[in-house]
């Protein structure tokens with residue numbers, strides 16, 4: 001009986017150890033797109049979505065998992081917490097944790113055209129207060145997207161004073177990182193890497209940014225604004 005109990009304990013311990021090793025080896029995973037790959041067409045074509053999600057985002061996830069052996073705390077922290085202490089890590093974590101967070105957000109704040117709803121009363125009031133109108137916000141945001149040199153992102157964030165601010169970041173940086181100049185909580189994000197639009201729009205980043213507003217999932221943006229508001 002004692003032998004059997006000891007054996008059971010050993011098996012249970014081994015299962016726990018294997019499970020822990022599995023978790024810590026690859027804690028980051030790629031969630032499926034929340035819609036079909038062709039659901040955002042004609043604004044964003046199916047092939048772009050498939051490559052963007054299945055190849056680019058997957059590569060950020062794989063590369064981030066590759067850093068866990070060097071920085072085991074990555075496996076224990078929510079992505080947002082990793083961002084807020086980014087200055088402790090190397091460029092590989094900065095690029096790939098940023099890439100994972102940014103794309104995860106990007107897929108969620110888009111929806112097929114006509115299904116995204118509209119800004120909530122609260123968000124609309126905040127947009128009016130901080131930009132004057134939704135059109136003025138869109139102009140400022142598109143300007144940030146157009147003038148971000150090279151690869152990066154345009155953002156609408158809520159800053160520490162509950163003010164909506166348009167900003168942009170280079171590469172896979174984002175406003176949650178302690179290493180970027182303008183910090184805040186992302187409400188809306190636009191990927192302006194060429195991999196996000198080049199097959200369809202070639203060099204016309206401005207046309208992509210303008211058309212992209214048809215895809216904004218205001219239901220999700222409203223939720224992000226609500227939870228970020230102090």
Ligand SMILES: [Fe+2]
Pocket residue numbers: 052056103191193195196
């Ligand atoms: Fe991207």
